[in-house]
Amino acid sequence: MPRTPMFSEPLHVGRPNVGDRDRLLRLINDALDRLWLTNNGPLVREFEEKVAERAGTRHCVAVANATSGMQIAATAAGVRPGQEVIIPAFTWIATPHAMEWAGMVPVFCDVDEESGTIDPEHAEKLIGPRTGGILGVHVYGRPCPVDELTDLAGRHGLSLLFDAAHAFGNTYRQRPVGGFGTAEVFSFHATKFVNSFEGGAIVTNDDGLAERARALHHLGLGPGREIVSRGTNARMSEIHAAMGLVSLEITDELMEVNRRNEQWYRDGLAGLPGVTVRPQAPGERANRQYVVIDVDERAAGVHRDAVHDALHENNVLSRRYFHPGCHLSEPYRAAPAVHAPLPLPVTEALTERVLALPSGTAVGSVEIAGVCEIIARTVTGPRGV
Structure with a gap:
């Protein structure tokens, strides 16, 4: 029997922020x-x-x-x-x-x-x-x-x-x-x-x-x-x-919401093996529109896609930004000698590890805690470390 998703309504990575x-x-x-x-x-x-x-x-x-x-x-x-x-x-x-x-x-x-x-x-x-x-x-x-x-x-x-x-x-x-x-x-x-x-x-x-x-x-x-x-x-x-x-007119407010959400994700995922929140540039102002995690399969015991699938099963519509790399998408992969004459190992490794999570004004502490719980259950499950 299918499990009931944790969230009855989808949580999107990019829900519009609406001002006055x-x-x-x-x-x-x-x-x-x-x-x-x-x-x-x-x-x-x-x-x-x-x-x-x-x-x-x-x-x-x-x-x-x-x-x-x-x-x-x-x-x-x-x-x-x-x-x-x-x-x-x-x-x-x-x-x-x-x-x-x-x-x-x-x-x-x-x-x-x-x-x-x-x-x-x-x-x-x-x-x-x-x-x-x-x-x-x-x-x-x-x-x-x-x-x-x-x-x-x-x-x-x-x-x-x-x-x-x-x-x-x-x-x-x-x-x-x-x-x-x-x-x-x-x-x-x-x-x-x-x-x-x-x-x-x-x-x-x-x-x-x-x-x-x-x-x-x-x-x-x-x-x-x-x-x-x-x-x-x-x-x-x-x-x-x-x-x-x-x-x-609401950019300052949005920056604060995004900063708060990112911190809640950091706190909720702290200590989880193989899962880290990718940082913004040190010492710079950042809008923090995207909260992106990196899933290290060797440390987490599961591939990023297992986390992605578990989130989607619970109505959390995470995004694999950016998978696959552009050089492996049409029409470019059909002409590698033209568009990608050298190997791109870092790109190909990143596209297998990163995952964007819901943020912005559409989520708060309760939703973020639930997302972190799903990730923790997946990483520390039977196939976890």
């Missing part, structure tokens, strides 16, 4: 009264100003989603179709897909064991005559080795971009994530730390890149509506910007 509903509805009603719902309306401009202020950058171009933002950022940075872009294989598939869709060639790099972010030494081995750029990913919000990558890109004359989908509000060397490299791209998807229902933003201190990106995301139209380049439609609407503005 009354304020959101007022902003939406104001937009409806103005009959200005898209095409760089006042709410979008206000949202861009506030995102740029938080990121410490001169420019922000709000976009429909981060995937289109990465396509536009790479194009605006001068990476051409057919050129290679070095990307960590340990990321969500949207990162390489964005480059592939823009006609560029993702080449996968291995990552650092501790941080899960791109390994600059390995990246340098992949640079060749067709390389046009490097696209680092701030994995789980933990910043890439920005200084090393900046030096590497500078020595080889490459554009340096960052997928900062997880990292809004975080810092690197006490500076806000957003102003590094040629440009960075945030995600404001419904499940992210700050959400605009669906959306993203390109942030940069490069005046020319910002001007090109603004035209590219608006069908190639310049400030006077003249056609200045090719382009696409990746504009953010007023309704999405309204949600983003309301979400920005």
Whole structure:
């Protein structure tokens, strides 16, 4: 007979955080009264100003989603179709897909064991005559080795971009994530730390890149509506910007909720053999949107997937971020000589160990205690140590 799940309702890794509903509805009603719902309306401009202020950058171009933002950022940075872009294989598939869709060639790099972010030494081995750029990913919000990558890109004359989908509000060397490299791209998807229902933003201190990106995301139209380049439609609407503005207002509260949840997980899993909570960067501000555990099969006595399965049986919808590595997903695994010319052992080891757990405002101490109990029962069961 099937067991009754511990939780009657699913616990998700990424439930949306919703701010002041009354304020959101007022902003939406104001937009409806103005009959200005898209095409760089006042709410979008206000949202861009506030995102740029938080990121410490001169420019922000709000976009429909981060995937289109990465396509536009790479194009605006001068990476051409057919050129290679070095990307960590340990990321969500949207990162390489964005480059592939823009006609560029993702080449996968291995990552650092501790941080899960791109390994600059390995990246340098992949640079060749067709390389046009490097696209680092701030994995789980933990910043890439920005200084090393900046030096590497500078020595080889490459554009340096960052997928900062997880990292809004975080810092690197006490500076806000957003102003590094040629440009960075945030995600404001419904499940992210700050959400605009669906959306993203390109942030940069490069005046020319910002001007090109603004035209590219608006069908190639310049400030006077003249056609200045090719382009696409990746504009953010007023309704999405309204949600983003309301979400920005609760970031301090959300950071505290996430910090508290992470600590409850650390306390609840303390002493459990083979199970650790992956840390954020020491001494830096972090939004802690993701709580990710590492399951060492030899010490825990079970593979990560056994923990994952046990959680799902109890309605805890943990996620194996990121399994498999991008180089082992289509269409890239079909052409390893093109996309992954060197072994990626760290990536492949991490994808077998990590597991993202529910956090955010949708869970509290009771739910987290239950999740930890399920993990403990699995790890210390008949197959445990």
